[in-house]
Amino acid sequence: MIVAQRKKIPEIFDTVKEHKNVLVLGCGTCVTVCLAGGEREVSIISSALRIASRKAGKKIKVNEFTIERQCDNVFIESAAEEIKKNDAVLSLGCGAGVQAIAERFPDTPVYAGLDTAFLGILESRGVWVEKCMQCGTCVLSDFGGICPITRCAKKMLNGPCGGSREDRCEIRSDQPCAWQLIYKRLKDIGQLDKILKNIRLKIGAQA
Amino acid sequence: MNETTFEPKIITFCCHFCAYAAADLAGSMRLQYPSGVRIIRTPCTGRLEIEFYMRAFENGADGVLVAGCLEGGCHFIDGNLFAKKRVNSIRTILEEIGIEKERLRMVNVSAAGAISLVDKINEMVNAVKELGPNLMGKNNDGSGGEYKEFETLNSQQ
Numbered sequence: 001m002i003v004a005q006r007k008k009i010p011e012i013f014d015t016v017k018e019h020k021n022v023l024v025l026g027c028g029t030c031v032t033v034c035l036a037g038g039e040r041e042v043s044i045i046s047s048a049l050r051i052a053s054r055k056a057g058k059k060i061k062v063n064e065f066t067i068e069r070q071c072d073n074v075f076i077e078s079a080a081e082e083i084k085k086n087d088a089v090l091s092l093g094c095g096a097g098v099q100a101i102a103e104r105f106p107d108t109p110v111y112a113g114l115d116t117a118f119l120g121i122l123e124s125r126g127v128w129v130e131k132c133m134q135c136g137t138c139v140l141s142d143f144g145g146i147c148p149i150t151r152c153a154k155k156m157l158n159g160p161c162g163g164s165r166e167d168r169c170e171i172r173s174d175q176p177c178a179w180q181l182i183y184k185r186l187k188d189i190g191q192l193d194k195i196l197k198n199i200r201l202k203i204g205a206q207a
Numbered sequence: 208m209n210e211t212t213f214e215p216k217i218i219t220f221c222c223h224f225c226a227y228a229a230a231d232l233a234g235s236m237r238l239q240y241p242s243g244v245r246i247i248r249t250p251c252t253g254r255l256e257i258e259f260y261m262r263a264f265e266n267g268a269d270g271v272l273v274a275g276c277l278e279g280g281c282h283f284i285d286g287n288l289f290a291k292k293r294v295n296s297i298r299t300i301l302e303e304i305g306i307e308k309e310r311l312r313m314v315n316v317s318a319a320g321a322i323s324l325v326d327k328i329n330e331m332v333n334a335v336k337e338l339g340p341n342l343m344g345k346n347n348d349g350s351g352g353e354y355k356e357f358e359t360l361n362s363q364q
């Protein structure tokens with residue numbers, strides 16, 4: 001799932017302050033789940049913008065609308081009418097959502113209200129952890145389902161590096177060593193021989 | 208509007224199981240608190256969504272007080288702890304917008320804590336008096352503004 005974070009209100013306000021009618025457009029998929037751009041967040045950010053515009057002595061009318069998915073034409077259609085009523089759109093979708101809206105409405109300025117962060121999963125309430133870097137050549141089958149590209153600080157394909165202390169990464173002690181996890185996992189599923197396989201450097205993965 | 212005549216409007220969300228009972232008791236005990244304090248009963252402070260606080264400030268509340276049960280004493284086990292987290296997160300949003308975070312405060316009282324509730328309300332009222340009115344919907348000198356413009360805006364939506 002795509003994880004994003006809300007931009008700071010002053011930054012958002014700065015981008016929309018020259019418009020009279022602004023539509024805050026939420027997305028009901030990934031960013032709703034990570035509590036950044038769903039219907040509720042649309043309402044909160046709209047409120048904040050109204051207060052901020054009042055404080056700045058401007059009269060901005062902030063409208064709210066949320067669609068099921070901003071990266072899909074079928075759903076974008078349902079927002080067309082709302083978007084046409086406004087001078088600008090503040091999209092609370094991920095980077096793909098913002099661009100999808102911008103492409104479909106060439107005459108309307110579309111701004112991003114979120115910082116799209118990474119592809120991750122929920123670890124505990126309100127905490128998302130990055131699990132995939134979208135490198136384009138998945139090696140998870142070789143590593144027992146644990147990604148060394150994302151979770152090893154050195155992105156080693158033929159690890160471990162030998163620097164880990166106990167089972168912690170030597171670069172960040174609050175993170176487990178990915179290669180320790182891979183070893184344990186392969187041992188548990190009886191595929192430890194896979195760890196001997198020499199894997200070639202992936203092009204584009206060592207960014 | 209100078210400080211002597213300024214009577215802050217404080218929206219006070221009171222949990223049904225503690226602070227609301229305490230406010231009731233305060234009435235029975237003939238304890239006094241300023242008339243600008245408006246009490247709204249809520250089933251639990253954990254019920255209060257972020258939007259509720261935002262709307263209160265948007266519509267011109269000078270302060271919002273959240274009165275929940277003592278920590279560990281929530282009727283729904285941890286509703287007041289959720290409320291505490293939420294209040295803290297909204298305080299950061301308020302600061303970003305330029306509203307003093309002191310205008311939003313959470314307190315914990317028991318159902319028997321009428322005196323403590325009134326003390327906390329008075330403390331809040333004094334703190335907000337010092338901050339002055341929330342200029343949302345008012346002119347910069349604090350005059351006028353009964354949020355008419357916003358009511359019209361909201362009704363058009």
